[in-house]
Amino acid sequence: MASTPSLPLLKDELDIVIPTIRNLDFLEMWRPFFEKYHLIIVQDGDPTKVIKVPEGFDYELYNRNDINRILGPKASCISFKDSACRCFGYMVSKKKYIYTIDDDCFVAKDPTGKDINALEQHIKNLLSPSSPFFFNTLYDPYREGADFVRGYPFSLREGVPTAVSHGLWLNIPDYDAPTQLVKPLERNTRYVDAVMTIPKGTLFPMCGMNLAFNREIIGPAMYFGLMGDGQPIGRYDDMWAGWCIKVICDHLGLGVKTGLPYIWHSKASNPFVNLKKEYKGIYWQEELIPFFQSATLPKDCTTVQKCYIELSKQVKAKLGKVDDYFIKLADAMVTWIEAWDELNPSAEKSTELPNGAAAK
Amino acid sequence: MRTPPSLLSLTIDKAVIHLSHISDLSHLPDHILLDLFLRTLKAGKLNEKVLKLFVATGKDEVLLLIRALNIKHILTPVLPTNFNLAWAIRLRTFERNTCCFWTPNKLLDLDIVLPICKMSQEYIKNSEVDIVIGALQADLSSFLNEWRSIISRFHLIIVQDPDLKEELNIPEGFDLNVYTKSDIDRIVGSFGSTFFSGYSCRYFGYLISRKKYIISIDDDCFPAKDNMGNSIDAVAQHITNLTTPATPFFFNTLYDPFREGADFVRGYPFSLRSGVTSAMSCGLWLNLADYDAPTQALKSQLRNSRYVDAVITVPARALMPISGINIAFDREAMGPTLFPALKLSREGNFRWETMEDIWSGMCAKAVCDHLGLGVKSGLPYVWRKERGSAIDSLRKEWEGVKLMEEVVPFFQSVRLPQTATTAEDCVVEIAKTVKEQLGRVDPVFSRAAEAMVEWVKLWKKIGSGSSPGI
Numbered sequence: 001m002a003s004t005p006s007l008p009l010l011k012d013e014l015d016i017v018i019p020t021i022r023n024l025d026f027l028e029m030w031r032p033f034f035e036k037y038h039l040i041i042v043q044d045g046d047p048t049k050v051i052k053v054p055e056g057f058d059y060e061l062y063n064r065n066d067i068n069r070i071l072g073p074k075a076s077c078i079s080f081k082d083s084a085c086r087c088f089g090y091m092v093s094k095k096k097y098i099y100t101i102d103d104d105c106f107v108a109k110d111p112t113g114k115d116i117n118a119l120e121q122h123i124k125n126l127l128s129p130s131s132p133f134f135f136n137t138l139y140d141p142y143r144e145g146a147d148f149v150r151g152y153p154f155s156l157r158e159g160v161p162t163a164v165s166h167g168l169w170l171n172i173p174d175y176d177a178p179t180q181l182v183k184p185l186e187r188n189t190r191y192v193d194a195v196m197t198i199p200k201g202t203l204f205p206m207c208g209m210n211l212a213f214n215r216e217i218i219g220p221a222m223y224f225g226l227m228g229d230g231q232p233i234g235r236y237d238d239m240w241a242g243w244c245i246k247v248i249c250d251h252l253g254l255g256v257k258t259g260l261p262y263i264w265h266s267k268a269s270n271p272f273v274n275l276k277k278e279y280k281g282i283y284w285q286e287e288l289i290p291f292f293q294s295a296t297l298p299k300d301c302t303t304v305q306k307c308y309i310e311l312s313k314q315v316k317a318k319l320g321k322v323d324d325y326f327i328k329l330a331d332a333m334v335t336w337i338e339a340w341d342e343l344n345p346s347a348e349k350s351t352e353l354p355n356g357a358a359a360k
Numbered sequence: 361m362r363t364p365p366s367l368l369s370l371t372i373d374k375a376v377i378h379l380s381h382i383s384d385l386s387h388l389p390d391h392i393l394l395d396l397f398l399r400t401l402k403a404g405k406l407n408e409k410v411l412k413l414f415v416a417t418g419k420d421e422v423l424l425l426i427r428a429l430n431i432k433h434i435l436t437p438v439l440p441t442n443f444n445l446a447w448a449i450r451l452r453t454f455e456r457n458t459c460c461f462w463t464p465n466k467l468l469d470l471d472i473v474l475p476i477c478k479m480s481q482e483y484i485k486n487s488e489v490d491i492v493i494g495a496l497q498a499d500l501s502s503f504l505n506e507w508r509s510i511i512s513r514f515h516l517i518i519v520q521d522p523d524l525k526e527e528l529n530i531p532e533g534f535d536l537n538v539y540t541k542s543d544i545d546r547i548v549g550s551f552g553s554t555f556f557s558g559y560s561c562r563y564f565g566y567l568i569s570r571k572k573y574i575i576s577i578d579d580d581c582f583p584a585k586d587n588m589g590n591s592i593d594a595v596a597q598h599i600t601n602l603t604t605p606a607t608p609f610f611f612n613t614l615y616d617p618f619r620e621g622a623d624f625v626r627g628y629p630f631s632l633r634s635g636v637t638s639a640m641s642c643g644l645w646l647n648l649a650d651y652d653a654p655t656q657a658l659k660s661q662l663r664n665s666r667y668v669d670a671v672i673t674v675p676a677r678a679l680m681p682i683s684g685i686n687i688a689f690d691r692e693a694m695g696p697t698l699f700p701a702l703k704l705s706r707e708g709n710f711r712w713e714t715m716e717d718i719w720s721g722m723c724a725k726a727v728c729d730h731l732g733l734g735v736k737s738g739l740p741y742v743w744r745k746e747r748g749s750a751i752d753s754l755r756k757e758w759e760g761v762k763l764m765e766e767v768v769p770f771f772q773s774v775r776l777p778q779t780a781t782t783a784e785d786c787v788v789e790i791a792k793t794v795k796e797q798l799g800r801v802d803p804v805f806s807r808a809a810e811a812m813v814e815w816v817k818l819w820k821k822i823g824s825g826s827s828p829g830i
Contacts, residue, residue: 111587134768135680137642137737138649138664145666147659150652150711151681151718153768154761166613173614176626183623188614190621192670199678204611205627239627258613282630289610289629 010123011036014097017089021045022103027054029106033117037099040089042067045081062088074342077335082228084237086208090215090222091340097126098219099212104267108170111191121195121261122165122212129159130197130255140195140257163218163254164245167210168192169265174207176235176282177275184271195259200250203292206242210263213245217254219344220304221245223336226329233284233325234277240329243292248307251297280323287322291315305337312337365509370533372396373513376403377486379410386417397422402596403513404484484603490571490691491595492517494562495579496709498526505531506582510593514575517565519544522557523709539564548818555811558709559684560700560716566691567823573602575688577742578711584646584743587667597740598641598688601671605635606734608676616671616736635673639693639733640724643686644668648744650683652761653712656750671738676729679771682721685711686742689724690733695783696819697727701791701808704759712753715760719808722771727786730776766801770794784816791816 017040018024024041027034031054039059043051047063067088068075078088083102090098099119108116128142134156141148141157148157173188198204213222221244224237249256295314301307316330365373372392375382376399385393397414400406414422491514493500500518504511508531516536520528522544530538544552544564556564562576575598584592604618610632617624617633624633649664656662674680689698700716701723708714728735774793780786791812798805 133679133772135674135678135737137644137680137683139668145662145664147649147651147655147662149681150650150655150683151715151721151764152652153764155765156768168613173623174626175623176628179623179626186621186623188621190619190669192615192668193666194668194670196672198611199675201677202611202675204613205625207613207626235626242627258611278626285627285629286631289632 009036010097013095014038014099014119014123015040015089015093015095016119017042017086017093017098017100018103019044019083019086019089019100020051020103021049023052024054024103025052026103026106027057031056033107033119037119038095040093042086042089044083044085060092062092070343071339074335074339077223077226077332077339079224079227079231079237080229082231082234082237083208084224084227087222087224087237087241087336090219091336091343093215096214096216097123097212098215098222100208101211101263102209102265104265105169105209106264106266108262108264110262111193116261116263118167118210118261118263119212122167125165125195125257125260126162126212126214128162130162130257131156131159132197132200132250132255133160135199136196139259140197143195160253160255161214161217162197162257163214163249164206164256165212166204166206166256166258167212167261167263168259169207169209170262172265172268174209174265177271177278178282180268180271180274184268191262192259195257198246198256198258203243203246203289204256204258206238206245208238208241209265210261211238217252218245218249218304220337220340221248221308223308223333226325226332231325232323233280235274236278236281236285239281239285243288244308244311247292247295247297247311248304251301251307252304284322287319291318305341308337309334364505365512365533368392370512372399376400376405377513379405379413382413384416385413386419388417390419390421393417393419394421394425397425403486404599405486484573484599486513487515488572489514489595489599490517490565490569490574491515492519492562492565492569492574492576493579494559494565494576495520495528496524496559496561497579498524499529500579501529501531503579503582504534507577508533510583510595514595515571517569519556519561519565521561521709522553539568547822551814551818555700555703555815559711559714562684563698563700566698567819569691572690572692573599573688574691575599576684577687578685578744580745580747581645581686581742582745584741586741587669592740592742594643594686594740594742597671598643601641601736601739602638602688602690604638606638606673606736607632607635608673608729608732608734611675612673615738616673619671636732636734637690637693638673638736639690639728639731640682640735641688642680642682642721642735642737643688643740643742644738645683645685645744646741648746650685650711650744651750653750653753653758654761656712657754660750667741668738671736674725674735674737679722679768680725680735680737681718682724682735683711684717684720685744686740687717693731693733693783694724694727696787696816696823697724697783699723699787699812699815701811701815702763702804703807703811704763705804708753710748710753712748712750713760715763718760718764719767722767723787723790723812726771726774726776726790727783730780730786731783763802763804766798766805770798784820787812787816 016037019042021044039057041059041061043063047065053059067078079085099122110116137149138146170188222241225240227234227237297307297310301310312330312333315326319326372395491511495518516534518538520540522541544556575595586592613625614622647663698720700720702719776786776789780789791809795806795809
C-alpha cells in the first residue's frame with residue numbers, strides 16, 4: 001500500500017539552478033523556501049554585467065567566461081543568449097537533486113490562499129514512486145488521501161523511481177507564439193489538485209520553468225540543446241530535453257510526474273519575438289515527434305550516458321535529413337556527455353540501472 | 361432530501377422536450393420565457409428555428425441574454441478549412457467571443473478574423489442520450505429524486521437485477537422503460553441469466569438502447585458538489601467530455617485543451633491539435649472511492665475528499681482500470697465493446713467483489729487505441745454512498761485480483777490487425793487472442809472469449825438496427 005515517507009528537507013542534497021540575464025529580485029519572494037538551499041546561478045548574455053543576488057543566499061555564479069574557462073572547447077555545446085544555458089548548472093552541480101526555476105516565476109497561492117512551497121512538493125514528488133505502467137484514475141496513489149483503485153494490478157503497486165517532477169504555472173500559461181497571439185489575455189486560473197505519472201510510451205511537452213529532477217539517475221540526459229545566438233531555433237530547449245528524457249526514462253523504467261506544484265508565472269514574453277524563435281521549431285516538431293515516438297534503445301544501453309549517445313546517433317542519422325542543424329545538435333549531444341563525464345567522474349555512484357521493470 | 365420540483369418546473373421541462381411543436385412563445389410571462397430559454401440552452405436545443413421563436417417574442421430580457429452570450433445565426437465559413445488541421449479559437453482581442461478557424465498554413469496571416477460563429481462545442485439533443493441504471497436495490501426513489509433535476513429530461517432505461525425479487529419503487533415524472541428478469545429471459549434467453557446479473561444487469565440496457573450516447577451510474581451514487589459548493593451536473597459533464605475531442609497521442613500538461621480557460625501548451629504538435637472522437641468518459645467518485653477490498657479494509661477511514669478539477673485524455677497504449685460506477689460512452693462508436701465477459705465464480709453484489717467492468721474496460725481501451733478513439737478520465741464526480749463492508753468482501757476469494765496479474769501483460773502486448781475496422785471486428789479479434797493466449801492459463805478466459813463472440817452475434821441481431829428489440 002502507499003505510505004507517505006517522512007520528509008527530509010534535502011537541503012544538502014539539492015541545488016537550485018537559475019538562469020538569468022537581469023537581476024534576481026524575485027528571490028526575495030522565495031526566501032522562506034529557498035534560503036536553506038544552495039543556488040547555482042547561470043548568467044546568460046553579457047558577462048561584464050554584474051548580477052545582484054539578494055543578501056543571505058548561498059550561491060555560486062557562472063557567466064559565459066566561466067563556462068568557457070571550465071569547459072574549454074566543449075563550451076560550444078552550451079547555448080548562448082538563451083535560457084538553455086541553464087543546463088551548465090546541472091553539469092557543475094554536485095548534488096543529487098536539481099530544481100530549476102525561471103526568474104519571472106513567483107510563489108503562487110493555493111485555493112485556500114496559502115503560499116505554495118513549490119520546492120517541498122517537488123521533493124515529495126521525487127521521493128515517492130511513479131506508476132508509468134498502468135494509469136491510476138485517482139492520480140498519484142502515493143499522495144495523502146489517495147491510493148490505487150480497484151483493478152490496479154498489485155504487482156505494479158510498488159512503482160518505479162521518479163526521475164522528473166514537472167510543475168505547472170498559474171497566471172501566464174506556457175503557450176506557444178501562435179496561441180499567445182490569438183489569446184493574449186488568457187490566464188490559467190484553474191488549480192488542478194493532482195500529481196500524475198505520465199504513462200510509459202507517451203511523450204509530453206516538458207517546460208523548464210518549474211522543473212525538478214534526480215540528477216543522479218537522469219542528469220546526463222537533461223541537455224537543453226543548441227538554442228539562441230547563432231542557432232536557427234529558440235524556445236525548444238526544454239522540449240528537446242523533455243523528449244529525450246522521456247524516451248530514456250521509458251527505456252530504463254523510470255517515472256516522470258507532472259502536475260503540482262504551481263508557481264505564479266508573471267511575465268508574458270513578446271509573442272512576435274517568440275514567433276520568430278519558434279517558427280522553425282513548429283514545423284520541425286512534426287518530424288521530431290514521430291522520431292521520438294518510434295525511437296528505441298538497444299538492451300545494452302544500461303546507463304543514461306549510453307542511452308544518450310545512442311540517441312544522438314539516431315538523431316544524426318534520421319533527423320540530419322530534416323536540417324543540418326540536427327547534425328550539429330547530435331554532435332553537441334556527444335560533446336555534452338563528454339563534458340558531463342569529465343566534470344562528474346564519480347565511479348562509486350553508478351547511474352547504471354536495471355533495464356526495465358518486470359512488467360515491460 | 362431536496363424538495364421535489366414544482367409543477368411549473370416540470371411543465372417547463374416538458375416544454376423543452378416538445379419545443380419543436382411550439383410555434384409561438386409571445387404569450388408567455390417574462391420570467392417563464394427566460395427560464396424556458398435558459399433550460400433550452402442548457403439542454404442543447406437552441407437551434408436556428410428555436411432561436412427565431414425566442415427573438416420573435418420581442419421580450420427585452422431574452423434579447424439582452426442573446427446579445428450578451430453573443431449567440432448568432434450560423435454563417436458559412438468564407439475560408440475553405442481543412443478540418444483535420446483546424447481548430448476553433450476564441451479571440452478575445454478581436455470581436456468579443458468570435459470564433460475563427462486557424463490552420464498551420466495560415467500561420468502568419470493573422471488578419472484572418474472571420475465572423476464564423478459556430479459554437480466550439482457541439483450541442484446534442486436530449487433524444488440522443490439514454491441513461492442506463494442497473495437497479496440492485498428495490499427502492500430507487502431517493503436515487504431518482506436526487507438526480508431528478510439532472511436526468512428528468514432524458515430517457516431512462518432501468519434494468520432490474522434478476523436476483524432482486526422485490527418490485528421496484530420508482531417515483532413519477534420520468535420518461536423511462538423498466539426491464540426485469542422476464543424481459544431479459546425473453547429477449548436473450550439463458551445468455552442473460554449468465555451474464556446480466558448483479559452489476560452486470562446494466563449491459564442489457566446497453567444492448568437494447570438505440571441512442572448515440574449512454575450514461576450509466578451505480579444506484580448508490582448521488583450528485584456531488586464541487587469545490588465551490590456548486591452542484592455538479594454529471595450528465596452534462598459526461599456529454600461535454602464525449603462531444604469534445606480527445607488527445608491520446610501526446611500528453612497536454614494543462615490537461616483538457618478544449619476546456620474553457622485552457623489550451624494546448626508550447627511544444628504540442630500542431631498536427632495533433634484537432635484531436636480524435638471521444639468514445640468514453642470515465643468519471644470519478646467522492647466519499648467512497650472505487651478502491652478494492654484490501655485497500656479499503658486496510659484504510660477503513662479513507663474517503664476521497666479531493667476534487668481534482670480536470671478532464672484528461674488517457675494516452676493511447678496506456679492501460680487503465682475503467683470503473684463502471686460512473687461512466688458514459690458513445691454507443692455508436694463502441695458497439696458491443698463493453699461486455700462483462702469475465703465471470704468470476706463467486707461474483708458478489710458489492711463492487712469490491714466484481715471485476716466485470718475492469719475486464720470490459722481493458723478491452724474497451726484496446727479497441728479505442730486501435731480505432732483511434734479517445735478515452736477521457738476525470739470530471740465529473742459523483743458522491744458514492746457507504747455500502748457494504750470491505751472486510752466482509754475480503755472473505756470472498758480474490759479471484760479477480762489474481763486474474764488481473766495474468767491480464768495485464770496480455771493487454772500490454774495485444775495488437776489488433778489492420779483489417780479490424782469496426783468495434784465488432786475488434787471484439788472478435790480480441791476474443792480470438794484471449795482464447796489462444798490466456799485460455800491456456802485459466803479456463804475462465806476461454807469462457808470469456810466464447811462469451812464475447814456470442815455477445816457480438818447477439819449485438820448484431822438485437823443490438824443494431826433501427827428499432828429496439830423489445
